[in-house]
Amino acid sequence: MRIVLDAMGGDHAPGPIVEGAVEAVQGEPGLTVVLVGDQARVEAELARFPDAPRARLPIVHAAEVVGMDEKPVEALRKKRDNSISRSWALMAAGEVNGIVSAGSTGAMVASALFNAKMFLPGVRRPGIAAIFPSHQGPVVIVDVGANMNARPEDLYQYGVMGSVYAEQILGVDQPKIGLLNVGSEDAKGTDLTRSTAALFRAGPMHGRFVGNVEGRDIYDGNARVVVCEGFVGNVLLKAGEGAVEFLFSELKQEMARLLPEIPEEAGGKIIASLRGLKRRYEYHEYGGGPLLGIRGSCIICHGSSDARAIKNALRVASTLATDRVNDQIIRDLEAAPRVEEVAPPPKGEAE
Amino acid sequence: MRIVLDAMGGDHAPGPIVEGAVEAVQGEPGLTVVLVGDQARVEAELARFPDAPRARLPIVHAAEVVGMDEKPVEALRKKRDNSISRSWALMAAGEVNGIVSAGSTGAMVASALFNAKMFLPGVRRPGIAAIFPSHQGPVVIVDVGANMNARPEDLYQYGVMGSVYAEQILGVDQPKIGLLNVGSEDAKGTDLTRSTAALFRAGPMHGRFVGNVEGRDIYDGNARVVVCEGFVGNVLLKAGEGAVEFLFSELKQEMARLLPEIPEEAGGKIIASLRGLKRRYEYHEYGGGPLLGIRGSCIICHGSSDARAIKNALRVASTLATDRVNDQIIRDLEAAPRVEEVAPPPKGEAE
Numbered sequence: 001m002r003i004v005l006d007a008m009g010g011d012h013a014p015g016p017i018v019e020g021a022v023e024a025v026q027g028e029p030g031l032t033v034v035l036v037g038d039q040a041r042v043e044a045e046l047a048r049f050p051d052a053p054r055a056r057l058p059i060v061h062a063a064e065v066v067g068m069d070e071k072p073v074e075a076l077r078k079k080r081d082n083s084i085s086r087s088w089a090l091m092a093a094g095e096v097n098g099i100v101s102a103g104s105t106g107a108m109v110a111s112a113l114f115n116a117k118m119f120l121p122g123v124r125r126p127g128i129a130a131i132f133p134s135h136q137g138p139v140v141i142v143d144v145g146a147n148m149n150a151r152p153e154d155l156y157q158y159g160v161m162g163s164v165y166a167e168q169i170l171g172v173d174q175p176k177i178g179l180l181n182v183g184s185e186d187a188k189g190t191d192l193t194r195s196t197a198a199l200f201r202a203g204p205m206h207g208r209f210v211g212n213v214e215g216r217d218i219y220d221g222n223a224r225v226v227v228c229e230g231f232v233g234n235v236l237l238k239a240g241e242g243a244v245e246f247l248f249s250e251l252k253q254e255m256a257r258l259l260p261e262i263p264e265e266a267g268g269k270i271i272a273s274l275r276g277l278k279r280r281y282e283y284h285e286y287g288g289g290p291l292l293g294i295r296g297s298c299i300i301c302h303g304s305s306d307a308r309a310i311k312n313a314l315r316v317a318s319t320l321a322t323d324r325v326n327d328q329i330i331r332d333l334e335a336a337p338r339v340e341e342v343a344p345p346p347k348g349e350a351e
Numbered sequence: 352m353r354i355v356l357d358a359m360g361g362d363h364a365p366g367p368i369v370e371g372a373v374e375a376v377q378g379e380p381g382l383t384v385v386l387v388g389d390q391a392r393v394e395a396e397l398a399r400f401p402d403a404p405r406a407r408l409p410i411v412h413a414a415e416v417v418g419m420d421e422k423p424v425e426a427l428r429k430k431r432d433n434s435i436s437r438s439w440a441l442m443a444a445g446e447v448n449g450i451v452s453a454g455s456t457g458a459m460v461a462s463a464l465f466n467a468k469m470f471l472p473g474v475r476r477p478g479i480a481a482i483f484p485s486h487q488g489p490v491v492i493v494d495v496g497a498n499m500n501a502r503p504e505d506l507y508q509y510g511v512m513g514s515v516y517a518e519q520i521l522g523v524d525q526p527k528i529g530l531l532n533v534g535s536e537d538a539k540g541t542d543l544t545r546s547t548a549a550l551f552r553a554g555p556m557h558g559r560f561v562g563n564v565e566g567r568d569i570y571d572g573n574a575r576v577v578v579c580e581g582f583v584g585n586v587l588l589k590a591g592e593g594a595v596e597f598l599f600s601e602l603k604q605e606m607a608r609l610l611p612e613i614p615e616e617a618g619g620k621i622i623a624s625l626r627g628l629k630r631r632y633e634y635h636e637y638g639g640g641p642l643l644g645i646r647g648s649c650i651i652c653h654g655s656s657d658a659r660a661i662k663n664a665l666r667v668a669s670t671l672a673t674d675r676v677n678d679q680i681i682r683d684l685e686a687a688p689r690v691e692e693v694a695p696p697p698k699g700e701a702e
Contacts, residue, residue: 235586
């Protein structure tokens with residue numbers, strides 16, 4: 001298994017990125033990680049790990065980096081020798097099975113979408129998945145921002161691909177699929193949601209489809225895969241992060257006010273417990289969000305990824321890039337009902 | 352000022368609803384609250400308050416109630432003598448200035464939309480506002496579910512009406528308006544967001560318009576009014592409630608684990624502090640979400656509203672129903688640029 005890693009992508013690259021690659025290859029004897037980036041800087045980072053199996057950590061030089069704040073498409077055009085484009089070139093040439101980057105999400109998605117040959121057979125538009133917490137364990141939300149003009153067949157495909165991700169990576173057996181909507185009946189929502197519900201009900205996924213999931217229901221975890229269009233998913237993901245940050249900052253203030261009044265030992269325990277709780281929402285464990293629908297695999301990590309997040313992302317990329325996983329997705333997509341043949345439910349009432 | 356109150360709407364109606372009405376009229380000498388509902392039951396509740404100024408608490412009988420779980424439009428058709436329809440009939444007849452209900456949101460919105468004569472002049476589709484917390488104080492989000500097919504001119508109108516609400520009810524001077532989107536540049540997002548941004552930039556609101564607001568930015572509070580289409584807003588609102596509930600349930604478990612290890616007094620203080628924090632997210636203070644764009648005013652309260660929430664909702668309804676507020680909205684809407692005359696920015700890149 002060969003995965004290409006954008007060594008220059010991430011807020012603190014290349015340090016923790018290279019470190020994550022070293023840990024990943026040390027942990028998986030069959031794994032090669034191709035490091036793309038500034039040769040001298042990557043070499044210098046690798047030199048920190050004299051025991052690293054260098055034969056499985058080849059470097060491909062790329063002189064430039066797409067900045068996190070640059071306009072993605074513009075940056076990709078101007079900086080021809082950037083690490084993201086070089087990494088995708090290896091994917092397109094079939095030299096690697098998967099791609100991982102903690103760099104610009106926009107540049108990663110734009111690079112993927114530039115070339116439909118990189119899509120899995122049958123996929124119309126790839127979608128990004130993100131993990132939300134729930135009372136029953138992690139929930140996969142697709143799409144969180146790759147596709148701003150989703151069609152019903154796209155959301156169906158996200159359900160299929162999100163299920164495979166939930167099974168293979170999160171270990172959920174036969175995950176239930178829900179459709180993000182504003183109410184519980186099929187008639188609720190928009191033309192997109194009505195037609196999507198009809199597709200799920202008509203096809204082989206009908207047994208897994210639990211119908212509409214409202215915003216609040218995500219956290220119940222009855223559906224372990226929730227599909228939505230990219231605009232809604234992106235707002236939901238970022239608002240969720242904002243809400244958690246906000247709440248913890250309020251909690252911190254509250255505790256700062258309380259701590260002088262309670263014994264030091266008790267205070268220390270509470271602070272440690274709150275820190276632990278916050279850490280649980282930081283999702284290092286799954287190492288980033290996959291762009292689902294790519295031949296092989298593509299994982300887009302958070303900019304702040306540390307070595308552990310990168311190591312986990314490489315592990316996830318390896319699992320998703322196997323022929324077994326890709327073939328299962330292709331088979332499930334082939335079995336999808338055709339949107340022309342399925343009548344959507346009648347239009348419903350306003351919420 | 353005369354406000355009609357659906358005495359039968361709400362999880363615990365009519366008890367706390369009638370109590371809230373009594374408190375409201377006792378607090379505001381110029382206020383009359385028309386109670387609509389089962390005459391005998393409302394009378395029985397009123398009898399608990401011998402000091403209540405009964406002349407300012409007239410009752411209008413309605414034999415039926417729309418259940419919270421009923422399909423709104425179907426229920427409104429079947430139950431002709433329901434308290435929501437009877438309340439709207441008083442609005443339509445001009446007998447009251449505003450309407451308040453803690454009953455079915457769907458039935459309240461559907462009743463309002465049935466009759467475009469109830470819309471303020473110039474309003475195409477009313478929108479529901481909800482309050483989110485932020486580091487700079489409450490933020491108004493419009494629309495959270497009244498309009499599933501928003502046009503750019505609708506989002507512009509929500510910005511205008513949300514501003515008036517933020518000024519009059521939240522006391523924010525010249526509130527900044529943001530557009531919910533997936534990135535910071537105007538080119539981001541969908542045709543709807545691009546055209547909406549162009550409208551704000553072209554019209555008299557341009558000085559207040561801060562451009563795109565991402566999900567995370569809501570909590571910064573730089574924009575005190577954030578506009579979006581109803582589908583996105585509804586998902587955002589419910590997901591936000593779900594996230595807060597989820598986080599507090601995790602916190603509760605964490606504290607239950609810790610409490611045996613810390614002194615009882617310290618534990619009590621912490622529990623009280625967390626309860627206080629949670630209560631801050633329950634929005635009783637503003638008494639519910641206004642349906643903006645209605646002649647007079649319309650406040651839709653949470654089903655779990657207590658007397659305090661109803662009292663506050665009646666106060667908000669009174670403030671919003673004044674001619675001064677309505678005239679300001681009408682004037683600001685008249686000054687809106689016409690969508691045909693404004694070119695949207697070019698289509699941008701994928702997120």
